[in-house]
Amino acid sequence: MKRTSIGFLFVLVLAFGLQSYLFPQEKLKIAVVPKGKEAFFWKSVHAGANIGAVTSKDVEIIWKSPQTENDRAQQISIVEQCVKEGVSGIILSPLDYHALTGTVSTAMKKKIPVLIFDSALKGISGKDFISFVGTDNRKAGNLAGENLTKLLKGKGKVVLMRYVEGQASTTKREEGFLEALVKEKGIQLIMKDRYAGGTVDEVKKICMSLINQLREADGIFCPNETSTMGMLLALRDAHLTGKVKFIGFDMTIPLIEALKNGEISALVAQDPSRMGHQSVKTMVDYIRGKKISLMIDTGVYLVTRENLNDPEIQKLYSLSSGME
Numbered sequence: 001m002k003r004t005s006i007g008f009l010f011v012l013v014l015a016f017g018l019q020s021y022l023f024p025q026e027k028l029k030i031a032v033v034p035k036g037k038e039a040f041f042w043k044s045v046h047a048g049a050n051i052g053a054v055t056s057k058d059v060e061i062i063w064k065s066p067q068t069e070n071d072r073a074q075q076i077s078i079v080e081q082c083v084k085e086g087v088s089g090i091i092l093s094p095l096d097y098h099a100l101t102g103t104v105s106t107a108m109k110k111k112i113p114v115l116i117f118d119s120a121l122k123g124i125s126g127k128d129f130i131s132f133v134g135t136d137n138r139k140a141g142n143l144a145g146e147n148l149t150k151l152l153k154g155k156g157k158v159v160l161m162r163y164v165e166g167q168a169s170t171t172k173r174e175e176g177f178l179e180a181l182v183k184e185k186g187i188q189l190i191m192k193d194r195y196a197g198g199t200v201d202e203v204k205k206i207c208m209s210l211i212n213q214l215r216e217a218d219g220i221f222c223p224n225e226t227s228t229m230g231m232l233l234a235l236r237d238a239h240l241t242g243k244v245k246f247i248g249f250d251m252t253i254p255l256i257e258a259l260k261n262g263e264i265s266a267l268v269a270q271d272p273s274r275m276g277h278q279s280v281k282t283m284v285d286y287i288r289g290k291k292i293s294l295m296i297d298t299g300v301y302l303v304t305r306e307n308l309n310d311p312e313i314q315k316l317y318s319l320s321s322g323m324e
Contacts, residue, residue, distance in 0.1 A: 028088040030283055031062045032276070033078050035093050035119065035167070036069035038199060039225045040252040041272050045118070048276025049091070055277075056284040062087065069226065070164050070198035072099045079103045083112055089283045093118040096166040104129055113286055117279045119169035125294040130286050133279045133296045135270045137169050140300045141176020141223070144247045144268050147302055148181075148219045151245045151265055155186030156218030161207065162195045163227050173223040173249070173268075190216060196227040203230020204237075211238050218244060225250035228267075232258055251303060251316055259305060267303040269316055274298045 032049050034042045046063055053059040064082065066074040072095045080103055082090050090107055092114055094100040101122050104114045108129065116125075117133040125132050148158065160177060163170040181187050191213050196203040203226060207214065211234065214220070220235075222228040228248030232255070235241045241263035248255060251269045258264040275298045286292050303313055 031082040031087045032091045037065040044272035045276040048273035052277040052280025068198045094121045097168040137172035138176040141173035145177040145180025158219045159191040159217040170223040200230045204233045207234035269301045
């Protein structure tokens with residue numbers, strides 16, 4: 001290479017270095033608004049979001065969660081406050097498919113981009129919000145239904161314990177589960193329209209009030225971490241664990257231990273850390289003018305005692321072990 005070319009490259013590198021020094025990249029303040037704070041799932045999303053902030057550079061995560069996973073009014077208030085504070089962007093898991101649309105629309109009109117993660121919001125990705133990052137929840141529900149049918153050998157009485165009305169993620173899981181069961185003539189749904197509640201204690205209390213119906217069941221499905229844990233505690237108190245095929249959702253240390261000892265038959269698992277990471281990365285790319293995907297599927301897995309030691313499952317499990 002000629003000396004003139006080397007000299008030109010040196011000057012170019014020096015110029016960019018001086019530009020970064022004299023005009024540092026503006027630090028972005030990204031608000032992340034989950035559905036709640038109790039579940040391990042959200043702690044894992046938070047950890048992934050922090051990783052996304054570190055790898056993106058010059059990004060600050062502002063984590064703001066409602067007290068419970070059924071307080072729509074508080075979540076709306078949090079998003080409105082983020083808009084007033086003028087954050088660089090908002091990453092939101094809506095507590096309701098409809099209720100947050102107006103607030104999100106206001107943010108977008110004020111040039112504050114909103115990314116939806118985990119649970120859908122009514123609207124069009126790329127128009128009403130910039131992108132959706134999350135699990136294919138209908139597929140997740142199908143996976144649970146197909147596995148439970150297999151465990152029951154195509155016949156038996158089944159209970160679906162729904163989570164909280166209006167939440168798109170769990171609603172799609174519930175619908176996917178029911179779609180899988182409709183194909184089986186030997187399956188009888190003895191409960192499919194009861195909602196559990198927003199906390200583990202609420203779920204347990206409701207399940208205990210329905211214990212006579214649960215005693216009749218051959219199989220049970222719960223569509224998220226909170227409902228799974230509450231149902232597990234109720235089944236323990238009623239001495240029903242191990243006597244019913246029970247498929248839950250999400251991975252935590254207590255649920256994995258219950259899987260290992262036979263209290264839970266299988267778990268449908270997401271990748272919440274990846275969800276948090278990808279949400280932040282996508283938001284930052286959008287703000288900095290890069291092309292983004294309008295929808296990002298972060299994956300879904302069926303976890304059983306037989307595949308718990310598979311490398312892919314162990315990766316998710318090791319994250320759970322490290323977070324608790």
